[in-house]
Amino acid sequence: MNFGIITNTLKPQAINLLPDLKIWLRNQNQTVVSEEDFATGSKNSNQIRKEIVKQSDVLISLGGDGTILATAQIVGESQKPILGVNFGTLGFLTETNVSELYAHLKKIIIGNYKIEQRFPLEGSFKGKKSFALNDFVIEKGKFTRLIETKVEVNGDFVNTYLSDGVIIATPTGSTAYSLSCGGPIVTPETEVVILTPVSPHNLTTRPLVFPIQNEISIQVVSSESSPSLSADGMFVNSLNKGEIFTVRKSKFSVNLIRCSDKSFYDILRAKLHWGEDTRSSVGKKN
Structure with a gap:
């Protein structure tokens, strides 16, 4: 399988993870390409990302929801599936956390994942x-x-x-x-x-x-x-x-990879802290 990686260069954690992620994928006999694989000055960033999409079967978006939105813009009508890895804050679209990344990638390699279609x-x-x-x-x-x-x-x-x-x-x-x-x-x-x-x-x-x-x-x-x-x-x-x-x-969909059984309501509760008492304990009497 050919993996393409789009990285938010403003997030140090994402940049630091990239080399290890590429080594891990190659050790699993997978092909992987990222922006660093292109010669400096050969193409602009947008052209490079389009080339990454062209060479890939699956896109990995390292960043947050903003990064996955940018990736979706580049993927466009090709409708290639996207795995979003969350290094941001809320992360409604980037379902996979860093701690889950390699377990989810193993599922993708063997085809054990779902596609969630979103319409733009x-x-x-x-x-x-x-x-x-x-x-x-x-x-x-x-x-x-x-x-x-x-x-x-x-x-x-x-x-x-x-x-x-x-x-x-x-x-x-x-x-x-x-x-x-x-x-x-x-x-x-x-x-x-x-x-x-x-x-x-x-x-x-x-x-x-x-x-x-x-x-x-x-x-x-x-x-x-x-x-x-x-x-x-x-x-x-x-x-x-x-x-x-x-x-x-739009006439096409954006295909997001889902590797867990989390429902939309599970995500809402977790991200918006529904059901939690978020009031400060400062000033409360014992």
Whole structure:
């Protein structure tokens, strides 16, 4: 089996693990390639990562959820499976911890694993396509004033939002930025898209959930600056007044490797500390 490794170079633990991981895989008679295997200056980082994907059957993402999102962007329509190894904080997507890594890799080598399909969104702006596994975000630019965006679904007018921006999230992204803005948590297999306003200037404005088959269009109605459009936290373009960005379900899926029996609810309880008494014991009487 051919393994490709994408590493978050801002995480020292991930960098330190990489040499031992490559030696271990080769000792298991597996082929492995990472960015360090390419000559310096031969290609830029994005080109190298695309080449890694091309040469691999399975991708290993060393970092956190941000790293796996970046890996998913590069894997794209090839739909090659991704194992996320968590060196970050919450890690909703990177199910495998470092202590579990080698045990999970043994399962993958013998084919004892599951594939969990997640659907990304496809965005279209001025004829150019972009993809997001978590979310697309349209936010105000460098000026502090609110922006006004008009939202339509399948051509039907929904609302005009006066806010800091809007988030269009997948169920995968429901535990990310959308959640911090008051959006709902949605189980990954639910085929919906979530529209969450960012700090709306109206207390009755609430997130909306639409069937994934719908097409959502967002038009910038007014803004003193050019709002930014990002996909999974990465800048895509700036939007000017009157310009429209459309979102629909992507035609391909992102395939995440699962080696444990943890359910989505197990992960929620562990990551969000549900059921735990997190109150400080300072000042409590015995």
